[in-house]
Amino acid sequence: MRFEYEWVLLGLLIVPVFVGTRILDSARRKRLTASLGTARLVAPLLASVDEGRRRLKTVLLSIALALLVLAAARPQTEGEKKVLARRGIDVAIALDLSRSMLAQDLAPSRLQWAKHELPRLLDMLEGDRVGIVGFAGDAYVACPLTLDQHLARLYLDTMDVGDAPTPGTSLSIAIKTATELLEKGRSDAAREPATSAEADDEGRRARVIVLVTDGEGHDEDPVKDAEAARKRGIRVFAVGLGTEVGGPVPETLEDGTPAGVLRDKQSNEVVMTKMKTSTLAGIAKVGAGDAFFVDPVKGVDLAALDARLKQLARGDISDRLETRYEDRFPFFLFPAFFLFLLDAVMRERRREEKRNHRDTPENDREPSAEHGSELHESNWCRGSAAQLGRSEEEEKGGRKKESAVAGAAR
Secondary structure: OEEOOHHHHHHHHHHHHHHHHHHHHHHHHHHHHHOOOOHHHHHHHHOOEOHHHHHHHHHHHHHHHHHHHHHHOOEEEEEEEEEEEEEEOEEEEEEEOOHHHHOOOOOOOHHHHHHHHHHHHHHHOOOOEEEEEEEOOOEEEEEEEEOOHHHHHHHHHHOOOOOOOOOOOOHHHHHHHHHHHHHHHHHHHHOOOOOHHHHHHHHHOOEEEEEEEOOOOOOOOHHHHHHHHHHOOEEEEEEEOOOOOOEEOEEEOOOOOEEEEOEOOOOOOEOEEOOOHHHHHHHHHHOOOOEEEOEOOOEOOHHHHHHHHHOOOOEEEEEEEEEEEEEOOHHHHHHHHHHHHHHHHOOOEOOOOOOOHHHOHHHHOOOOHHHHHHHHHHHHHHHHHHHHHHHHHHHHHHHHHHHHHHHHHO
């Protein structure tokens, strides 16, 4: 058995508090009773109080309170178990970490804009496996393929310019590293035993690279690498960051302090960086994907990207054993109500029995010496009253006779 709301069980502390309150109340009543007089005088007043019932009511209320708290915690028992298959696609997000991503033609910078918007895309990819690749002149796997979008977001938050081991920008290496990540994800799944249907599903499941970059590169033609990925069944999508007007690349010291802008070492001119829309469009076209470009006001239409990904073939990517739990709170709730009802109808005082005074054993007993004088005085009073009554009756009779004689004489 488990409890859905375990924190509610703290309410069980009410039971000892309640019992302690009743004990203190009982002690207070005893002190009050003792202050009224001697035990001999007070005993008749408390003869109808049943201390046993009073203690029983305390026990019943304590159990009822405990059962009520347990019912509120929603007790459950393990029920039916089902194997649920999750269907989705594999997505590798390649994020540009080169120095050009510090340009501020997108506020606050291209990289910060990407780190702010990509979590929205991760939310849209709920149910899909997601991996993250960081790249500049070289590339590395920041997060392997995972179904945990929250984990992927944590990795994304820690990524920054300088994380890639080699400076510069290589779109080719980024596409190759993302392709290897997706291939590794398939090979890992192939090591696990699967039915023929699962194997076919694995082959049909779409695999996607989402390239998030400004498009600037200092390597060979990345279009060839996109074509190689497509031949392996991997589509390449591009999300372009920046503007065609561009902006300077900020310079910073090792501690992050701004130090002006980047300048050409020979001409001393400010180095400008622009988004290469033609490069990104060419990569997406050859890679059987689409290119999406940022609008400085509206941003990137991530909903359109998600809709495009939703059109791709999906397959089983995991099996999850789900256990259904059945609520058992009625087994605690109904007994609690019954005990509360029983407490309500149970009285702490006994019913006083009406008995005939002459039938009571006390009248049949011989008076004790202790009460002899009281009994004698009571009998004397009763005798005097009877004698007085007889004298009054005789006097009344005499008057009646005298009246009769006087009437006869007249």
